[in-house]
Amino acid sequence: MTATFDPTRQLAPSGPLVEEDREHHRFRVHRSTMTSPEIHALELERVFGHSWLYVGHESEIREPGDYVRRPVGNRAVFMVRNKAGEVKVFHNSCSHRGAVVCRKDSGNAKVFQCFYHAWSFDTDGKLVGVPDREAYGDGLDFGALGLRPVARVESYRGFVFLSYDPDIMGLVDYLAGAAEYLDLVVDATGDAEIIRGTNEYAIDANWKLLAENSIDGYHAVPTHDTYFKYLVSLGTDLSGGVAGTAKSLGNGHAVLEYAAPWGRPVAKWEPLFGEDSREEIGRLRADLVEKYGEARARRMADTNRNMLIYPNLVINDIMAITVRTFMPTSADRMEVTAWEMAPRDELPQLRQRRLDSFLTFLGPGGFATPDDIEALESCQQGFHSGGLEWNDLSRGMARDPLANDEEQMRAFWRQWNSQVTGVER
Numbered sequence: 001m002t003a004t005f006d007p008t009r010q011l012a013p014s015g016p017l018v019e020e021d022r023e024h025h026r027f028r029v030h031r032s033t034m035t036s037p038e039i040h041a042l043e044l045e046r047v048f049g050h051s052w053l054y055v056g057h058e059s060e061i062r063e064p065g066d067y068v069r070r071p072v073g074n075r076a077v078f079m080v081r082n083k084a085g086e087v088k089v090f091h092n093s094c095s096h097r098g099a100v101v102c103r104k105d106s107g108n109a110k111v112f113q114c115f116y117h118a119w120s121f122d123t124d125g126k127l128v129g130v131p132d133r134e135a136y137g138d139g140l141d142f143g144a145l146g147l148r149p150v151a152r153v154e155s156y157r158g159f160v161f162l163s164y165d166p167d168i169m170g171l172v173d174y175l176a177g178a179a180e181y182l183d184l185v186v187d188a189t190g191d192a193e194i195i196r197g198t199n200e201y202a203i204d205a206n207w208k209l210l211a212e213n214s215i216d217g218y219h220a221v222p223t224h225d226t227y228f229k230y231l232v233s234l235g236t237d238l239s240g241g242v243a244g245t246a247k248s249l250g251n252g253h254a255v256l257e258y259a260a261p262w263g264r265p266v267a268k269w270e271p272l273f274g275e276d277s278r279e280e281i282g283r284l285r286a287d288l289v290e291k292y293g294e295a296r297a298r299r300m301a302d303t304n305r306n307m308l309i310y311p312n313l314v315i316n317d318i319m320a321i322t323v324r325t326f327m328p329t330s331a332d333r334m335e336v337t338a339w340e341m342a343p344r345d346e347l348p349q350l351r352q353r354r355l356d357s358f359l360t361f362l363g364p365g366g367f368a369t370p371d372d373i374e375a376l377e378s379c380q381q382g383f384h385s386g387g388l389e390w391n392d393l394s395r396g397m398a399r400d401p402l403a404n405d406e407e408q409m410r411a412f413w414r415q416w417n418s419q420v421t422g423v424e425r
Helices: 037-046 171-175 178-189 207-214 225-233 275-302 348-362 369-383 407-421
Strands: 018-021 026-030 053-057 066-072 075-081 087-091 106-108 111-113 120-122 127-129 152-156 159-163 192-194 199-203 244-250 253-259 303-309 313-317 321-330 333-343 390-392
Touching (some): 018 407, 037 321, 053 066, 053 075, 053 321, 087 159, 111 127, 152 171, 171 178, 178 192, 178 244, 178 253, 178 275, 178 303, 178 313, 178 333, 199 369, 207 303, 207 321, 207 333, 207 369, 207 407, 244 303, 275 303, 333 348
Antiparallel strands (some): 026 390, 111 120, 120 127, 152 159, 253 303, 303 313, 313 321
């Protein structure tokens, strides 16, 4: 059955929010999904409350006591490595009176002490210190007053996920076909690490617009025209265009995989990297061939992947490896955080080129990010213009999907519709 809504900004239809007509090759999404505060509230409960959500990477907490804190699914949590080397994730709230316990974004600690009344907890979340303990007599149950771990935590190839749903399927089953593409990224990178520092910004647009944009090959040429002209000016050959496929990977995940028209620090040299890097990048490519064979090495080195892991994790394995999450703060605004991933033992000159590639295209002042922000905010403004009720995502339904079609966005919306409205895909 379909849930009914009464949004205050744009009336939702009495029927479905997502309509798919395979016979007539039509797929459309009602624009109230992008503007309704009621739908936004349902998403926090039904999507972010019942999915696997990316917390961070194990490389961020290599040593016992290392921790990072961040909001995940609009809830404050922190991830810490305990004395035994296990990764733990806790709700960031003191069991005494509720104050935030972990108050720094990252660091190393043996004990987390609440600043309000100085209750203290170890890296296993156990309550280990209470000032003036005698005031409680014999009634203070230390075992019951530890920090509350999140319902589920699992890791895949170093990527740590949580779920607030204790009954959710296991992470590997949830990842479905996305696991293969994570394997490609990790195997090509080796001992991967998240480079310190983040790219954080906000967009005045609905979060689902960035989910679409991150795997949308259709917008690349018109929206990022300046970047392609820049590459050509440096000697990059773009005459072959961007050829590839769009795939649904199950459970709302999707990927674009296409021939890389630009260089890839992992093992594809281009003039952008400079002549002095040609030999080293050639060596990296030879190493991949030796480890994985010519066919898999070619796929790692010569193809790009833009992958969405539903609902809000993006892995861009392109001219650099970007890990990006985005969280709605309202129906009209989201907060975005992006990290750069690289081999831990990477040579300094290659690390510098990788960071340059990341910043040139995906950085806050790069060729792509400002373009995309402008596009998404323009869409959000257009939604409030009224007159039109539906967005069309039908491109490619009458053929095998290409990289510039929209099957990947349709995969996202089918999963979203199933969770939010209860309508089976």
